[in-house]
Amino acid sequence: MxxxxxxxxxxxxxxxxxxxxxxxxxxxxxxxxxxxxxxxxxxxxxxxxxxxxxxxxxxxxxxxxxxxxxxxxxxxxxxxxxxxxxxxxxxxxxxxxxxxxxxxxxxxxxxxxxxxxxxxxxxxxxxxxxxxxxxxxxxxxxxxxxxxxxxxxxxxxxxxxxxxxxxxxxxxxxxxxxxxxxxxxxxxxxxxxxxxxxxxxxxxxxxxDNFGIYTARKLYVHNCGHALLAYVGYQRGYTFSYEAMADDEIRAFMLAGLRESVDGICAEFGADPAWLYSHVDDLLLRFANRQLGDTLYRLGRDPLRKLAAEDRLTGAANLACAAGLRPRHLAWGIAAALLFAPTDDNSAQELQRQLREQGVAATIATVAGIAPENALSALVQEAYAVLRATPTALPKV
The missing domain is CATH 3.40.50.720 (NAD(P)-binding Rossmann-like Domain)
Incomplete structure (x- = not known):
């Protein structure tokens, strides 16, 4: 048997x-x-x-x-x-x-x-x-x-x-x-x-043995890339991940955010950047998988969890900040997540309620642990203001 x-x-x-x-x-x-x-x-x-x-x-x-x-x-x-x-x-x-x-x-x-x-x-x-x-x-x-x-x-x-x-x-x-x-x-x-x-x-x-590097790679490269793709793709009205990947501006934006994340991981964990960038190259092909039919809704749902202090976007941005970097593209991803508001996502609707009642600075302090006096908070608020005015906007790479 x-x-x-x-x-x-x-x-x-x-x-x-x-x-x-x-x-x-x-x-x-x-x-x-x-x-x-x-x-x-x-x-x-x-x-x-x-x-x-x-x-x-x-x-x-x-x-x-x-x-x-x-x-x-x-x-x-x-x-x-x-x-x-x-x-x-x-x-x-x-x-x-x-x-x-x-x-x-x-x-x-x-x-x-x-x-x-x-x-x-x-x-x-x-x-x-x-x-x-x-x-x-x-x-x-x-x-x-x-x-x-x-x-x-x-x-x-x-x-x-x-x-x-x-x-x-x-x-x-x-x-x-x-x-x-x-x-x-x-x-x-x-x-x-x-x-x-x-x-x-x-x-x-x-x-x-050094399992922390694999956890960081999954969370701050794979999951972070998905989040960047989902939240800015949602702002441009796309449904599927492969549609967002075909948008050259979104693809360039996501890669810029992942470069910030990779630099933070390397500084924190002593990871080999070539190893991480090889993983990024693989993800670019996988994210563009048309046959899989992966939706931006699946990738972005539950933004309250995905904006948490140690999760894919805020955690990656904090690593980059600790390495002395200015994670502008990751901050933009956090701002785009604040605008993710499908009506059937309870987490997204709760996030919108907090934004209405508390404002941006207090909400990201509560949800993401980013204190108002933190330089990252200023970057997120700046991006959020631009996206509120022009939902399809993206920072120059």
């Missing part, structure tokens, strides 16, 4: 990335989810259709063997964890609190059976996600033996997810509820220090 891998979450990243890697590595994959239609399809077919798409072609894969259990069935989830050789989460940071009780129950079964170590790859867009899940799980572990097993025999491993996986459209789901369309990019850097025991061999996974 194949070794088993348990993945909490059969959504975009669970099915669209981690499930593929575990399957390619020889594991039988068990998904934990609450989508009844998806669970039924996975248990009926024991595989699912994954398609990689790019401007150069399409490739089809059938990922299996797979099965699924309902997250509401605590006993079944615990049994799956008890028999797993490796596990992962891909549920969204806010849903980790629902994972913890079932995970704790499964680890208690492993402890009682004197099972070997278990490593859990935590694929969540949250700084310190692995420690957060460990803490949540520990709070649900009451037996001394189970707490000891958790402390000494369970690895919680941080990673950064670079693959872009837009949500399936209603038409795609109606045709095949388990179908997922993704970009071909396949790299899974993980934090070596999070593992317990032998690090398993997983397709496309590489364990890194």
């Amino acid at each position: 194949k070794e088993q891998a348990v993945i909490f979450g059969a959504g975009n990243i669970g099915r669209g990335f981690i499930g593929q890697l575990f399957s390619e590595s020889g594991y039988e994959v068990i998904f934990v989810d609450v989508d009844q239609d998806l669970i039924a399809a996975l248990n009926r077919d024991h595989r699912y259709h994954l398609q990689t798409v790019s401007n150069t072609g399409v490739e089809d894969y059938h990922i299996g063997p797979v099965s699924a259990v309902n997250g509401a069935n605590s006993a079944a989830v615990a049994q799956a964890i008890a028999g797993a050789s490796i596990a992962a989460t891909a549920v969204g940071a806010n849903a980790l609190r629902f994972v913890a009780p079932n995970l704790a129950a499964g680890l208690a079964l492993r402890s009682a059976a004197n099972a070997g170590p278990l490593n859990i790859i935590v694929c969540e867009n949250l700084h310190g996600a692995a420690q957060h899940l460990r803490d949540l799980t520990a709070a649900r572990s009451s037996e001394p033996a189970a707490r000891d097993y958790l402390a000494n025999s369970v690895g919680f491993v941080d990673t950064v997810i670079g693959r872009m996986v837009p949500a399936p459209t209603p038409d795609m789901r109606a045709a095949d509820v388990s179908f997922i369309k993704v970009e071909p990019y396949k790299e899974l850097p993980v934090d070596r220090s999070g593992f317990v025991g032998t690090i398993p061999t997983i397709s496309a996974m590489h364990a890194e």
Whole structure:
């Protein structure tokens, strides 16, 4: 029998990335989810259709063997964890609190059976996600033996997810509820220090000692580039990322902002600029993927979170400032984010309320932690005033 891998979450990243890697590595994959239609399809077919798409072609894969259990069935989830050789989460940071009780129950079964170590790859867009899940799980572990097993025999491993996986459209789901369309990019850097025991061999996974550089690259290059593209593209009325990438002014603006970010990362982490610029070159091709159909709405939604002090725009700008730079283009990106106002994005509407009631300086102090006396605040306010008057304006590069 194949070794088993348990993945909490059969959504975009669970099915669209981690499930593929575990399957390619020889594991039988068990998904934990609450989508009844998806669970039924996975248990009926024991595989699912994954398609990689790019401007150069399409490739089809059938990922299996797979099965699924309902997250509401605590006993079944615990049994799956008890028999797993490796596990992962891909549920969204806010849903980790629902994972913890079932995970704790499964680890208690492993402890009682004197099972070997278990490593859990935590694929969540949250700084310190692995420690957060460990803490949540520990709070649900009451037996001394189970707490000891958790402390000494369970690895919680941080990673950064670079693959872009837009949500399936209603038409795609109606045709095949388990179908997922993704970009071909396949790299899974993980934090070596999070593992317990032998690090398993997983397709496309590489364990890194200086993991902070990979986190910075993902947040302040990949995510930052997406944010710059989304917020200025929205101002010009574009829908898809590839449309914004085809606008020469936006492309040049985004590259200028990424240069500021790269300089800040190099100063803070001692990163090799050639390595980071190679990643930028790769992203330019990936962001222009017409077949993926990635929307600026997806890239820009929830601006309150994306403007936070350590997140993609403000965090990158702060690194640049600390390096003695004047991050004008990153400041312009922050200002454009303040104008992102889709009516169905509650975060964006809350941001607009704060701007109306508090003004720009107070809002960016509250939302982004940029104090009014900070030079960055002046840069953002200057850009915001220009964009309010001329929404399609961009700074000269």
